[in-house]
Amino acid sequence: MAGNKIFELYQDLREKYNSPQGQWNLWCQRPKTKNEREEVIIGAILTQRTNWKNVELALNNLKKAGVYSLKGISRLGVKKLAPLIRPSGFYQAKAKYLFQLAKFILKNYDNLDKIKRGQLLELKGLGPETADSILLYALDKPVFVIDEYTRRLVKEKNLAKNLSYDFLQKLFEENLKKDFRLYQDFHALIVIDGKNINKE
DNA sequence: ACCCAGGTGGCCC
């Protein structure tokens, strides 16, 4: 699969940056424990349109309250969950989304591997990016995640004109080996690079 | 005081 622009982009980013740090240290870790998978799932909702710093404040609140798990969240209920995740922004909405997601995942925990993308997308608050983030980073499914940083990079490098989610996902997946580890690292590097460019 | 951040749902056309 070498010799295409997508894979070359990955190689460039790998050369440019060290191993993923911070959040990506966990998200790109393989394999993950059950608790670590749950951390990723919770973080995937909380990080929507929000700085990771704010997500950490919310995650710490969950830890301190002893509900840093899907089971803890599902037992807590939306009303008590909301104030804990307040720092992550949009907290009333996210509390609803996270609660129903926790219940859904727990119900299907025995066959997490069988969870379909379409099932996640039926849940309120889970669009393509969040659903794919869960599939890729929590469940180790080879699904490429597209986000705003990916769009900016594709545009900047003139890799495509169509910037729709489905088109870009297909573009990346067709030009890469179907390897969840590669997808995990690549997306992390894209985000790290995107944040870095903002500072320049 | 303003502007931004890994998005998503609900409108409208």
Place this chain on the structure above:
DNA sequence: GGGCCACATGGG
């Protein structure tokens, strides 16, 4: 299918 707005906080 695309454009616009609401959702909300913490940090630069």
